[in-house]
Amino acid sequence: MYTDLMNAPRTARERARAELTRExxxxxxxxxxxxxxxxxxxxxxxxxxxxxxxxxxRYFKSRDELLTALILEAYNDIGAAAxxAAxxAAxxxxxxIAIWRGVRAWALANRHEFALLFGTxxxxxxxxxxxxxxxxxxxxxxxAVVAEAKAAxxxxxxxxxxxxxxxxxxxxxxxxxxxAFSADEIARIVLAWNRLxxxxxxxxxxxxxxxxxxxxxxxxxxxxxSGAFTGLRFA
Amino acid sequence: MYTDLMNAPRTARERARAELTRExxxxxxxxxxxxxxxxxxxxxxxxxxxxxxxxxxRYFKSRDELLTALILEAYNDIGAAAxxAAxxAAxxxxxxIAIWRGVRAWALANRHEFALLFGTxxxxxxxxxxxxxxxxxxxxxxxAVVAEAKAAxxxxxxxxxxxxxxxxxxxxxxxxxxxAFSADEIARIVLAWNRLxxxxxxxxxxxxxxxxxxxxxxxxxxxxxSGAFTGLRFA
DNA sequence: CGAATTATGAGAGCGGTGCTCTCTGAATAG
DNA sequence: CTATTCAGAGAGCACCGCTCTCATAATTCG
Numbered sequence: 001m002y003t004d005l006m007n008a009p010r011t012a013r014e015r016a017r018a019e020l021t022r023e024x025x026x027x028x029x030x031x032x033x034x035x036x037x038x039x040x041x042x043x044x045x046x047x048x049x050x051x052x053x054x055x056x057x058r059y060f061k062s063r064d065e066l067l068t069a070l071i072l073e074a075y076n077d078i079g080a081a082a083x084x085a086a087x088x089a090a091x092x093x094x095x096x097i098a099i100w101r102g103v104r105a106w107a108l109a110n111r112h113e114f115a116l117l118f119g120t121x122x123x124x125x126x127x128x129x130x131x132x133x134x135x136x137x138x139x140x141x142x143x144a145v146v147a148e149a150k151a152a153x154x155x156x157x158x159x160x161x162x163x164x165x166x167x168x169x170x171x172x173x174x175x176x177x178x179x180a181f182s183a184d185e186i187a188r189i190v191l192a193w194n195r196l197x198x199x200x201x202x203x204x205x206x207x208x209x210x211x212x213x214x215x216x217x218x219x220x221x222x223x224x225x226s227g228a229f230t231g232l233r234f235a
Numbered sequence: 236m237y238t239d240l241m242n243a244p245r246t247a248r249e250r251a252r253a254e255l256t257r258e259x260x261x262x263x264x265x266x267x268x269x270x271x272x273x274x275x276x277x278x279x280x281x282x283x284x285x286x287x288x289x290x291x292x293r294y295f296k297s298r299d300e301l302l303t304a305l306i307l308e309a310y311n312d313i314g315a316a317a318x319x320a321a322x323x324a325a326x327x328x329x330x331x332i333a334i335w336r337g338v339r340a341w342a343l344a345n346r347h348e349f350a351l352l353f354g355t356x357x358x359x360x361x362x363x364x365x366x367x368x369x370x371x372x373x374x375x376x377x378x379a380v381v382a383e384a385k386a387a388x389x390x391x392x393x394x395x396x397x398x399x400x401x402x403x404x405x406x407x408x409x410x411x412x413x414x415a416f417s418a419d420e421i422a423r424i425v426l427a428w429n430r431l432x433x434x435x436x437x438x439x440x441x442x443x444x445x446x447x448x449x450x451x452x453x454x455x456x457x458x459x460x461s462g463a464f465t466g467l468r469f470a
Numbered sequence: 471c472g473a474a475t476t477a478t479g480a481g482a483g484c485g486g487t488g489c490t491c492t493c494t495g496a497a498t499a500g
Numbered sequence: 501c502t503a504t505t506c507a508g509a510g511a512g513c514a515c516c517g518c519t520c521t522c523a524t525a526a527t528t529c530g
Contacts, residue, residue: 013497013506020507037355038273041487052509054490059507063488119355120272121440132445159394160463163456169448190446191434191457195426198433205356210367211425213404221398222426228395229464248477248526278516287480289519298517 001061002069021059023049028066029073029113036112037067037122067122072134074113079137081106086141092149093227093234099141100196100223107200114204118197136175139193143176146189146230150181155231163187188230195226236296237304256294258284263301264308264348271347272302272357302357307369309348314372316341321376327384328462328469334376335431335458342435349439353432371410374428378411381424381465385416390466398422423465430461 002021027048032040042063046053060066085102089095107114116122117135127135149155165183172186181189199222202208203215212218224234237256262283267275277298281288295301320337324330342349351357352370362370384390400418407421416424434457437443438450447453459469 011498017507038357042489043487053488054510055508057489115355118436118440118442120350122273127441135442160460161456161469163460164452167447167449167453167456169445171445172447187453187456190443191430191460194433194437194442195430198429198436199426201353201433201436202429205353206362207353207370207429208425210404210406212402212407214402217399218402218422221396221402221422225395225398225426234396246527251526252477276516277518288517289481290479292518293478 002059002065017059020049024056024059024066025069025073029070032070032112032116033110034112037116037119040067042066064122067116068128068131070113071116072131074110074117075131075134076137077110077113078103078106078117079134079141082138082141086145092145092152092154093232095145095148096142096227096230096232097220097223099145100219100226103138103196104200104203104219107204111204114200118201139189140176142193142196143181143189146185146232147176147181149232150185154233155185156228156233158184158188158231159229185231192226192230195222237294237300252294255284259291259294259301260304260308264305267305267347267351268345269347272351272354275302277301299357302351303363303366305348306351307366309345309352310366310369311372312345312348313338313341313352314369314376317373317376321380327380327387327389328467330380330383331377331462331465331467332455332458334380335454335461338373338431339435339438339454342439346439349435353436374424375411377428377431378416378424381420381467382411382416384467385420389468390420391463391468393419393423393466394464420466427461427465430457 024045028040028045031044031048040063042056042060043053045066046056056066060069081102082099085098086095088102089098146155162184163186168183168186168190172190173181173183176186199219203219208215208218227234259280263275263280266279266283275298277291277295278288280301281291291301295304316337317334320333321330323337324333381390397419398421403418403421403425407425408416408418411421434454438454443450443453462469
Protein backbone atom coordinates (compact mmCIF):
# COMPACT_ATOMS: atom_id res chain seq x y z
CA MET A 1 0.00 0.00 0.00
CA TYR A 2 1.23 3.49 -0.90
CA THR A 3 4.01 1.86 -2.86
CA ASP A 4 7.10 3.95 -3.37
CA LEU A 5 6.57 6.03 -6.47
CA MET A 6 10.25 6.26 -7.24
CA ASN A 7 10.80 2.61 -8.09
CA ALA A 8 10.56 2.96 -11.85
CA PRO A 9 7.25 1.48 -13.01
CA ARG A 10 7.61 -0.90 -15.94
CA THR A 11 4.22 -2.12 -16.97
CA ALA A 12 1.32 0.12 -17.98
CA ARG A 13 -0.52 -0.88 -14.86
CA GLU A 14 2.32 0.18 -12.63
CA ARG A 15 2.62 3.45 -14.46
CA ALA A 16 -1.07 4.14 -14.12
CA ARG A 17 -0.94 3.21 -10.48
CA ALA A 18 1.94 5.55 -9.75
CA GLU A 19 0.21 8.35 -11.62
CA LEU A 20 -3.09 7.95 -9.86
CA THR A 21 -1.39 7.67 -6.49
CA ARG A 22 0.20 11.04 -7.14
CA GLU A 23 -3.13 12.50 -8.28
CA UNK A 24 -4.82 11.33 -5.11
CA UNK A 25 -2.01 12.79 -3.05
CA UNK A 26 -2.09 16.18 -4.73
CA UNK A 27 -5.88 16.37 -4.59
CA UNK A 28 -5.76 15.43 -0.93
CA UNK A 29 -3.12 18.04 -0.26
CA UNK A 30 -5.20 20.67 -2.01
CA UNK A 31 -8.20 19.84 0.12
CA UNK A 32 -6.06 19.66 3.24
CA UNK A 33 -4.99 23.24 2.61
CA UNK A 34 -8.61 24.29 2.37
CA UNK A 35 -10.36 22.48 5.18
CA UNK A 36 -7.66 21.20 7.52
CA UNK A 37 -6.69 17.74 8.68
CA UNK A 38 -9.79 16.92 10.70
CA UNK A 39 -12.13 17.77 7.84
CA UNK A 40 -10.15 16.06 5.13
CA UNK A 41 -12.49 13.51 3.62
CA UNK A 42 -11.54 10.53 1.54
CA UNK A 43 -14.88 10.67 -0.20
CA UNK A 44 -14.39 14.28 -1.18
CA UNK A 45 -11.01 13.44 -2.68
CA UNK A 46 -12.64 10.62 -4.62
CA UNK A 47 -15.34 13.00 -5.85
CA UNK A 48 -12.76 15.49 -7.06
CA UNK A 49 -11.03 12.71 -8.98
CA UNK A 50 -14.41 11.45 -10.24
CA UNK A 51 -13.94 7.96 -8.96
CA UNK A 52 -15.78 5.75 -6.53
CA UNK A 53 -14.77 6.31 -2.93
CA UNK A 54 -14.10 2.61 -2.54
CA UNK A 55 -11.49 2.75 -5.30
CA UNK A 56 -9.29 5.00 -3.18
CA UNK A 57 -8.74 2.07 -0.87
CA ARG A 58 -6.79 0.32 -3.62
CA TYR A 59 -4.13 3.00 -3.08
CA PHE A 60 -4.37 3.94 0.58
CA LYS A 61 -5.78 1.36 2.91
CA SER A 62 -7.18 3.94 5.28
CA ARG A 63 -7.62 7.64 5.77
CA ASP A 64 -4.83 7.51 8.33
CA GLU A 65 -2.43 6.14 5.75
CA LEU A 66 -3.31 8.95 3.38
CA LEU A 67 -2.69 11.45 6.16
CA THR A 68 0.62 9.78 6.94
CA ALA A 69 1.69 10.23 3.34
CA LEU A 70 0.72 13.89 3.55
CA ILE A 71 2.68 14.24 6.78
CA LEU A 72 5.76 12.88 5.07
CA GLU A 73 5.34 15.35 2.22
CA ALA A 74 4.83 18.23 4.60
CA TYR A 75 7.91 17.35 6.65
CA ASN A 76 10.01 17.36 3.51
CA ASP A 77 8.36 20.56 2.38
CA ILE A 78 9.05 22.52 5.55
CA GLY A 79 12.55 21.04 5.69
CA ALA A 80 13.23 22.15 2.14
CA ALA A 81 11.90 25.60 2.98
CA ALA A 82 14.34 25.82 5.88
CA UNK A 83 17.25 24.65 3.74
CA UNK A 84 16.39 27.08 0.97
CA ALA A 85 16.19 29.93 3.47
CA ALA A 86 19.57 28.97 4.88
CA UNK A 87 21.18 29.37 1.48
CA UNK A 88 20.02 32.96 1.24
CA ALA A 89 22.44 34.18 3.92
CA ALA A 90 26.12 33.64 4.55
CA UNK A 91 26.93 34.71 8.08
CA UNK A 92 25.66 32.37 10.85
CA UNK A 93 23.54 34.98 12.62
CA UNK A 94 21.82 35.97 9.39
CA UNK A 95 21.40 32.34 8.38
CA UNK A 96 19.74 31.61 11.69
CA ILE A 97 17.24 34.43 11.27
CA ALA A 98 16.66 33.48 7.64
CA ILE A 99 15.77 29.92 8.58
CA TRP A 100 13.41 31.07 11.30
CA ARG A 101 11.67 33.46 8.95
CA GLY A 102 11.53 30.84 6.24
CA VAL A 103 9.85 28.35 8.55
CA ARG A 104 7.38 30.95 9.78
CA ALA A 105 6.55 31.99 6.23
CA TRP A 106 5.97 28.37 5.26
CA ALA A 107 3.77 27.85 8.28
CA LEU A 108 1.69 30.94 7.56
CA ALA A 109 1.26 29.84 3.95
CA ASN A 110 0.52 26.22 4.91
CA ARG A 111 -1.13 26.46 8.27
CA HIS A 112 -3.08 23.24 7.96
CA GLU A 113 0.00 21.31 6.97
CA PHE A 114 1.82 22.85 9.90
CA ALA A 115 -1.02 21.78 12.18
CA LEU A 116 -0.76 18.29 10.73
CA LEU A 117 2.91 18.14 11.71
CA PHE A 118 2.96 19.85 15.06
CA GLY A 119 -0.63 20.03 16.24
CA THR A 120 -2.64 17.31 17.88
CA UNK A 121 -1.52 14.01 16.34
CA UNK A 122 -4.15 12.26 14.25
CA UNK A 123 -5.59 9.44 16.39
CA UNK A 124 -4.64 6.39 14.38
CA UNK A 125 -1.28 7.69 13.30
CA UNK A 126 2.04 6.10 14.24
CA UNK A 127 5.17 7.61 12.74
CA UNK A 128 6.80 5.16 10.35
CA UNK A 129 10.55 4.80 10.13
CA UNK A 130 10.98 6.93 7.04
CA UNK A 131 9.26 9.90 8.64
CA UNK A 132 12.15 10.48 11.03
CA UNK A 133 14.64 11.63 8.42
CA UNK A 134 12.12 13.94 6.80
CA UNK A 135 11.14 15.34 10.18
CA UNK A 136 14.78 15.97 10.97
CA UNK A 137 15.54 18.22 8.03
CA UNK A 138 14.24 21.41 9.61
CA UNK A 139 16.00 21.06 12.98
CA UNK A 140 19.11 19.87 11.14
CA UNK A 141 19.18 23.12 9.21
CA UNK A 142 19.32 24.92 12.55
CA UNK A 143 22.04 22.60 13.80
CA ALA A 144 24.11 23.20 10.68
CA VAL A 145 24.25 26.91 11.43
CA VAL A 146 25.43 26.27 14.96
CA ALA A 147 28.00 23.79 13.67
CA GLU A 148 29.29 26.38 11.25
CA ALA A 149 29.64 28.95 14.00
CA LYS A 150 31.35 26.44 16.21
CA ALA A 151 33.81 25.49 13.48
CA ALA A 152 34.61 29.17 13.06
CA UNK A 153 35.16 29.47 16.79
CA UNK A 154 32.35 32.00 16.97
CA UNK A 155 30.12 30.08 19.35
CA UNK A 156 29.60 31.93 22.60
CA UNK A 157 29.82 29.99 25.85
CA UNK A 158 26.46 28.87 27.23
CA UNK A 159 24.87 31.32 29.66
CA UNK A 160 22.62 29.32 31.95
CA UNK A 161 22.89 25.94 33.73
CA UNK A 162 24.28 23.26 31.40
CA UNK A 163 22.47 20.11 30.27
CA UNK A 164 23.79 16.86 31.64
CA UNK A 165 24.83 14.41 28.90
CA UNK A 166 22.64 11.66 30.35
CA UNK A 167 19.52 13.59 29.35
CA UNK A 168 20.26 13.41 25.62
CA UNK A 169 19.61 10.25 23.62
CA UNK A 170 22.75 8.56 22.26
CA UNK A 171 21.14 8.32 18.80
CA UNK A 172 20.99 12.08 18.77
CA UNK A 173 24.69 12.69 19.23
CA UNK A 174 25.39 10.13 16.53
CA UNK A 175 22.96 11.84 14.19
CA UNK A 176 24.87 15.12 14.16
CA UNK A 177 28.07 14.00 12.50
CA UNK A 178 30.80 16.47 11.76
CA UNK A 179 30.12 18.99 14.46
CA ALA A 180 30.93 16.87 17.51
CA PHE A 181 28.37 18.72 19.57
CA SER A 182 28.40 18.55 23.32
CA ALA A 183 25.24 17.36 25.05
CA ASP A 184 24.63 20.90 26.22
CA GLU A 185 24.91 22.24 22.69
CA ILE A 186 22.51 19.61 21.43
CA ALA A 187 20.09 20.42 24.20
CA ARG A 188 20.14 24.07 23.21
CA ILE A 189 19.54 23.25 19.57
CA VAL A 190 16.63 21.03 20.55
CA LEU A 191 15.22 23.84 22.64
CA ALA A 192 15.66 26.31 19.79
CA TRP A 193 13.83 23.96 17.44
CA ASN A 194 11.11 23.52 20.02
CA ARG A 195 10.92 27.28 20.48
CA LEU A 196 10.60 27.88 16.76
CA UNK A 197 7.63 25.60 16.28
CA UNK A 198 6.24 26.64 19.66
CA UNK A 199 6.12 30.32 18.89
CA UNK A 200 4.74 29.72 15.40
CA UNK A 201 2.08 27.46 16.86
CA UNK A 202 1.12 30.12 19.36
CA UNK A 203 0.78 32.70 16.63
CA UNK A 204 -1.21 30.35 14.40
CA UNK A 205 -3.52 29.23 17.19
CA UNK A 206 -4.25 32.71 18.40
CA UNK A 207 -2.56 32.40 21.79
CA UNK A 208 -0.75 35.69 21.18
CA UNK A 209 -3.75 37.90 20.46
CA UNK A 210 -3.85 40.59 23.12
CA UNK A 211 -0.34 39.57 24.16
CA UNK A 212 1.95 40.74 21.41
CA UNK A 213 1.34 43.85 19.34
CA UNK A 214 3.48 42.92 16.34
CA UNK A 215 3.65 39.24 15.56
CA UNK A 216 6.43 39.46 12.98
CA UNK A 217 8.47 41.73 15.23
CA UNK A 218 8.01 39.55 18.26
CA UNK A 219 8.94 36.55 16.16
CA UNK A 220 12.19 38.20 15.10
CA UNK A 221 12.91 39.07 18.70
CA UNK A 222 12.30 35.45 19.61
CA UNK A 223 14.61 34.27 16.85
CA UNK A 224 17.43 36.53 18.04
CA UNK A 225 16.97 35.66 21.68
CA SER A 226 16.88 31.98 20.82
CA GLY A 227 19.96 32.26 18.65
CA ALA A 228 21.85 34.07 21.38
CA PHE A 229 20.79 31.36 23.82
CA THR A 230 22.25 28.79 21.48
CA GLY A 231 25.54 30.68 21.36
CA LEU A 232 25.24 32.66 18.15
CA ARG A 233 26.31 36.29 18.00
CA PHE A 234 24.23 38.93 16.27
CA ALA A 235 25.17 42.25 14.76
CA MET B 236 -27.48 28.09 25.60
CA TYR B 237 -25.04 26.65 28.14
CA THR B 238 -26.52 29.04 30.68
CA ASP B 239 -24.33 29.86 33.61
CA LEU B 240 -24.85 27.20 36.24
CA MET B 241 -23.95 29.50 39.09
CA ASN B 242 -27.00 31.75 38.83
CA ALA B 243 -29.02 30.06 41.55
CA PRO B 244 -31.85 28.10 39.88
CA ARG B 245 -35.26 28.77 41.38
CA THR B 246 -37.84 26.62 39.66
CA ALA B 247 -37.68 22.85 39.42
CA ARG B 248 -37.11 23.15 35.70
CA GLU B 249 -34.10 25.37 36.15
CA ARG B 250 -32.68 23.04 38.75
CA ALA B 251 -33.14 20.04 36.49
CA ARG B 252 -31.60 21.94 33.63
CA ALA B 253 -28.54 22.92 35.62
CA GLU B 254 -28.15 19.37 36.86
CA LEU B 255 -28.44 17.81 33.43
CA THR B 256 -26.07 20.36 31.95
CA ARG B 257 -23.49 19.30 34.50
CA GLU B 258 -24.15 15.63 33.82
CA UNK B 259 -23.63 16.16 30.10
CA UNK B 260 -20.45 18.07 30.79
CA UNK B 261 -18.97 15.46 33.08
CA UNK B 262 -19.93 12.62 30.76
CA UNK B 263 -18.40 14.52 27.86
CA UNK B 264 -15.25 15.16 29.83
CA UNK B 265 -15.00 11.49 30.72
CA UNK B 266 -15.28 10.51 27.08
CA UNK B 267 -12.88 13.25 26.06
CA UNK B 268 -10.30 11.73 28.35
CA UNK B 269 -10.77 8.38 26.68
CA UNK B 270 -10.99 9.11 22.99
CA UNK B 271 -9.69 12.64 22.50
CA UNK B 272 -11.27 15.78 21.11
CA UNK B 273 -11.64 14.67 17.52
CA UNK B 274 -13.44 11.50 18.45
CA UNK B 275 -15.72 13.01 21.04
CA UNK B 276 -19.23 12.27 19.88
CA UNK B 277 -22.38 13.99 20.98
CA UNK B 278 -24.37 10.87 20.27
CA UNK B 279 -22.11 8.77 22.46
CA UNK B 280 -22.58 11.23 25.31
CA UNK B 281 -26.32 11.02 24.81
CA UNK B 282 -26.16 7.24 24.86
CA UNK B 283 -24.22 7.25 28.11
CA UNK B 284 -26.87 9.48 29.64
CA UNK B 285 -29.63 7.33 28.11
CA UNK B 286 -31.29 10.16 26.34
CA UNK B 287 -32.06 10.93 22.72
CA UNK B 288 -29.18 12.54 20.89
CA UNK B 289 -31.46 15.34 19.78
CA UNK B 290 -32.17 16.24 23.39
CA UNK B 291 -28.56 17.26 23.93
CA UNK B 292 -29.18 20.15 21.59
CA ARG B 293 -31.50 21.69 24.18
CA TYR B 294 -28.38 22.23 26.30
CA PHE B 295 -25.58 22.76 23.80
CA LYS B 296 -26.55 24.04 20.43
CA SER B 297 -23.66 22.32 18.71
CA ARG B 298 -20.76 19.99 19.31
CA ASP B 299 -18.47 22.99 19.10
CA GLU B 300 -20.29 24.68 21.96
CA LEU B 301 -19.88 21.58 24.08
CA LEU B 302 -16.19 21.54 23.27
CA THR B 303 -15.94 25.21 24.14
CA ALA B 304 -17.41 24.50 27.54
CA LEU B 305 -14.88 21.72 28.01
CA ILE B 306 -12.09 24.07 26.98
CA LEU B 307 -13.15 26.55 29.60
CA GLU B 308 -13.16 23.83 32.25
CA ALA B 309 -9.77 22.59 31.17
CA TYR B 310 -8.23 26.07 31.23
CA ASN B 311 -9.45 26.56 34.77
CA ASP B 312 -8.26 23.09 35.68
CA ILE B 313 -4.71 23.54 34.46
CA GLY B 314 -4.64 27.04 35.93
CA ALA B 315 -5.73 25.70 39.29
CA ALA B 316 -3.08 22.99 39.06
CA ALA B 317 -0.43 25.65 38.47
CA UNK B 318 -1.66 27.76 41.38
CA UNK B 319 -1.80 24.77 43.69
CA ALA B 320 1.74 23.80 42.72
CA ALA B 321 2.94 27.34 43.39
CA UNK B 322 1.70 27.15 46.94
CA UNK B 323 3.84 24.12 47.64
CA ALA B 324 7.09 26.09 47.55
CA ALA B 325 8.24 29.32 49.11
CA UNK B 326 11.39 30.51 47.39
CA UNK B 327 10.92 31.87 43.82
CA UNK B 328 13.23 29.37 42.13
CA UNK B 329 11.51 26.44 43.80
CA UNK B 330 8.09 27.90 43.09
CA UNK B 331 9.01 28.21 39.43
CA ILE B 332 10.06 24.58 39.19
CA ALA B 333 7.01 23.49 41.15
CA ILE B 334 4.67 25.22 38.74
CA TRP B 335 6.40 23.72 35.74
CA ARG B 336 6.22 20.25 37.22
CA GLY B 337 2.62 20.78 38.21
CA VAL B 338 1.64 21.76 34.70
CA ARG B 339 3.53 18.82 33.20
CA ALA B 340 1.92 16.41 35.63
CA TRP B 341 -1.51 17.77 34.78
CA ALA B 342 -0.78 17.46 31.08
CA LEU B 343 0.43 13.87 31.41
CA ALA B 344 -2.67 12.99 33.41
CA ASN B 345 -5.00 14.86 31.06
CA ARG B 346 -3.34 14.65 27.69
CA HIS B 347 -6.50 14.98 25.66
CA GLU B 348 -7.56 18.05 27.59
CA PHE B 349 -4.10 19.49 27.07
CA ALA B 350 -4.40 18.80 23.35
CA LEU B 351 -7.78 20.52 23.39
CA LEU B 352 -6.18 23.65 24.83
CA PHE B 353 -2.88 23.84 23.00
CA GLY B 354 -3.16 21.48 20.04
CA THR B 355 -4.82 22.13 16.74
CA UNK B 356 -7.83 24.35 17.41
CA UNK B 357 -11.19 22.71 16.75
CA UNK B 358 -12.43 24.04 13.39
CA UNK B 359 -15.61 25.84 14.38
CA UNK B 360 -14.27 27.19 17.63
CA UNK B 361 -13.85 30.88 18.42
CA UNK B 362 -12.65 31.77 21.89
CA UNK B 363 -15.38 33.62 23.76
CA UNK B 364 -14.60 36.52 26.05
CA UNK B 365 -14.77 34.55 29.28
CA UNK B 366 -12.14 32.09 28.09
CA UNK B 367 -9.38 34.71 28.28
CA UNK B 368 -9.31 35.00 32.05
CA UNK B 369 -9.36 31.23 32.49
CA UNK B 370 -6.61 30.83 29.91
CA UNK B 371 -4.54 33.41 31.73
CA UNK B 372 -4.39 31.67 35.06
CA UNK B 373 -1.49 29.40 34.22
CA UNK B 374 0.80 32.04 32.71
CA UNK B 375 -0.20 34.40 35.50
CA UNK B 376 1.07 31.91 38.04
CA UNK B 377 4.44 32.10 36.31
CA UNK B 378 4.32 35.89 36.23
CA ALA B 379 3.54 36.01 39.93
CA VAL B 380 6.77 34.21 40.74
CA VAL B 381 8.77 36.64 38.64
CA ALA B 382 6.95 39.55 40.28
CA GLU B 383 7.83 38.18 43.68
CA ALA B 384 11.49 37.86 42.75
CA LYS B 385 11.48 41.34 41.33
CA ALA B 386 9.91 42.79 44.47
CA ALA B 387 12.65 41.11 46.49
CA UNK B 388 15.27 42.60 44.20
CA UNK B 389 16.38 39.11 43.26
CA UNK B 390 15.68 39.37 39.55
CA UNK B 391 18.83 39.01 37.49
CA UNK B 392 19.41 41.40 34.58
CA UNK B 393 18.38 40.02 31.18
CA UNK B 394 21.13 38.20 29.31
CA UNK B 395 20.32 38.52 25.62
CA UNK B 396 18.95 41.27 23.33
CA UNK B 397 16.01 43.06 24.97
CA UNK B 398 12.46 43.19 23.66
CA UNK B 399 11.29 46.54 22.36
CA UNK B 400 8.17 47.81 24.14
CA UNK B 401 6.31 48.28 20.87
CA UNK B 402 6.17 44.51 20.38
CA UNK B 403 4.04 43.92 23.48
CA UNK B 404 0.32 44.61 23.48
CA UNK B 405 -0.77 47.43 25.77
CA UNK B 406 -3.52 45.26 27.25
CA UNK B 407 -0.82 42.91 28.44
CA UNK B 408 1.07 45.44 30.52
CA UNK B 409 -2.22 46.56 32.04
CA UNK B 410 -3.10 42.96 32.86
CA UNK B 411 -0.12 42.46 35.11
CA UNK B 412 -0.94 44.92 37.85
CA UNK B 413 1.27 45.26 40.88
CA UNK B 414 4.56 44.20 39.36
CA ALA B 415 5.11 47.08 36.93
CA PHE B 416 6.88 44.79 34.52
CA SER B 417 8.99 46.18 31.73
CA ALA B 418 8.17 45.10 28.19
CA ASP B 419 11.29 42.99 28.16
CA GLU B 420 10.27 41.22 31.34
CA ILE B 421 6.82 40.54 29.95
CA ALA B 422 8.31 39.21 26.75
CA ARG B 423 10.44 36.79 28.75
CA ILE B 424 7.47 35.61 30.75
CA VAL B 425 5.51 35.08 27.56
CA LEU B 426 8.39 33.09 26.14
CA ALA B 427 8.66 31.04 29.31
CA TRP B 428 4.95 30.26 29.13
CA ASN B 429 5.32 29.37 25.48
CA ARG B 430 8.31 27.19 26.30
CA LEU B 431 6.44 25.35 29.03
CA UNK B 432 3.54 24.34 26.83
CA UNK B 433 5.90 23.83 23.89
CA UNK B 434 8.13 21.34 25.63
CA UNK B 435 5.17 19.50 27.13
CA UNK B 436 3.53 19.34 23.72
CA UNK B 437 6.69 17.91 22.21
CA UNK B 438 6.86 15.26 24.87
CA UNK B 439 3.18 14.40 24.52
CA UNK B 440 3.29 14.27 20.73
CA UNK B 441 6.37 12.11 20.58
CA UNK B 442 8.67 14.68 19.03
CA UNK B 443 11.31 13.89 21.65
CA UNK B 444 11.59 10.14 21.12
CA UNK B 445 15.14 9.40 20.04
CA UNK B 446 16.10 12.93 21.03
CA UNK B 447 16.04 13.02 24.80
CA UNK B 448 16.90 10.07 26.98
CA UNK B 449 15.09 11.18 30.13
CA UNK B 450 11.96 13.19 29.56
CA UNK B 451 11.46 14.23 33.16
CA UNK B 452 15.10 15.18 33.52
CA UNK B 453 15.15 17.14 30.30
CA UNK B 454 11.97 18.87 31.38
CA UNK B 455 13.58 19.95 34.66
CA UNK B 456 16.60 21.19 32.75
CA UNK B 457 14.28 23.17 30.49
CA UNK B 458 12.47 24.61 33.49
CA UNK B 459 15.72 25.79 35.07
CA UNK B 460 17.10 27.19 31.85
CA SER B 461 13.85 28.97 31.19
CA GLY B 462 13.71 30.35 34.71
CA ALA B 463 17.27 31.61 34.45
CA PHE B 464 16.40 33.22 31.14
CA THR B 465 13.54 35.00 32.85
CA GLY B 466 15.88 36.31 35.52
CA LEU B 467 15.35 33.86 38.36
CA ARG B 468 18.28 32.48 40.32
CA PHE B 469 18.55 28.82 41.23
CA ALA B 470 20.38 27.08 43.98
C1' DC C 471 -58.29 27.24 39.25
C1' DG C 472 -58.04 26.87 34.25
C1' DA C 473 -56.06 28.27 29.95
C1' DA C 474 -52.17 29.72 27.29
C1' DT C 475 -47.49 29.45 26.87
C1' DT C 476 -43.08 27.65 27.14
C1' DA C 477 -39.50 24.23 27.85
C1' DT C 478 -38.18 19.52 27.27
C1' DG C 479 -37.81 14.91 25.49
C1' DA C 480 -38.34 11.34 21.74
C1' DG C 481 -38.32 9.89 17.11
C1' DA C 482 -37.65 10.05 12.26
C1' DG C 483 -34.92 11.67 8.80
C1' DC C 484 -31.16 14.16 5.88
C1' DG C 485 -26.67 14.23 4.16
C1' DG C 486 -22.29 13.21 5.41
C1' DT C 487 -18.31 10.06 6.99
C1' DG C 488 -14.86 5.69 6.95
C1' DC C 489 -14.77 1.27 5.53
C1' DT C 490 -16.06 -3.63 3.64
C1' DC C 491 -17.92 -6.68 0.47
C1' DT C 492 -19.08 -8.45 -3.94
C1' DC C 493 -19.13 -8.29 -8.72
C1' DT C 494 -17.29 -7.10 -13.44
C1' DG C 495 -13.94 -6.16 -16.73
C1' DA C 496 -9.29 -5.28 -18.09
C1' DA C 497 -4.25 -6.02 -17.85
C1' DT C 498 -0.65 -9.28 -16.95
C1' DA C 499 1.77 -13.80 -16.64
C1' DG C 500 2.43 -18.57 -17.90
C1' DC D 501 -4.92 -18.75 -25.27
C1' DT D 502 -5.84 -19.46 -20.61
C1' DA D 503 -5.36 -18.50 -15.73
C1' DT D 504 -4.56 -15.14 -12.52
C1' DT D 505 -4.12 -10.84 -10.66
C1' DC D 506 -5.67 -6.26 -10.14
C1' DA D 507 -8.45 -1.83 -10.60
C1' DG D 508 -12.89 0.14 -10.45
C1' DA D 509 -17.96 0.50 -9.30
C1' DG D 510 -21.81 -0.08 -6.45
C1' DA D 511 -24.41 -1.39 -2.52
C1' DG D 512 -24.45 -1.44 2.18
C1' DC D 513 -23.15 -1.02 7.32
C1' DA D 514 -22.59 1.70 11.31
C1' DC D 515 -21.62 5.88 12.75
C1' DC D 516 -21.66 11.09 12.84
C1' DG D 517 -23.81 16.25 13.44
C1' DC D 518 -27.88 18.40 13.03
C1' DT D 519 -32.99 19.64 12.04
C1' DC D 520 -37.72 18.96 12.14
C1' DT D 521 -42.07 17.55 14.09
C1' DC D 522 -44.89 15.95 17.68
C1' DA D 523 -46.39 14.90 22.36
C1' DT D 524 -45.96 15.89 27.21
C1' DA D 525 -44.71 18.15 31.20
C1' DA D 526 -43.76 22.51 33.84
C1' DT D 527 -44.59 27.29 34.26
C1' DT D 528 -47.01 31.71 33.79
C1' DC D 529 -50.93 34.48 33.35
C1' DG D 530 -55.83 35.83 33.24
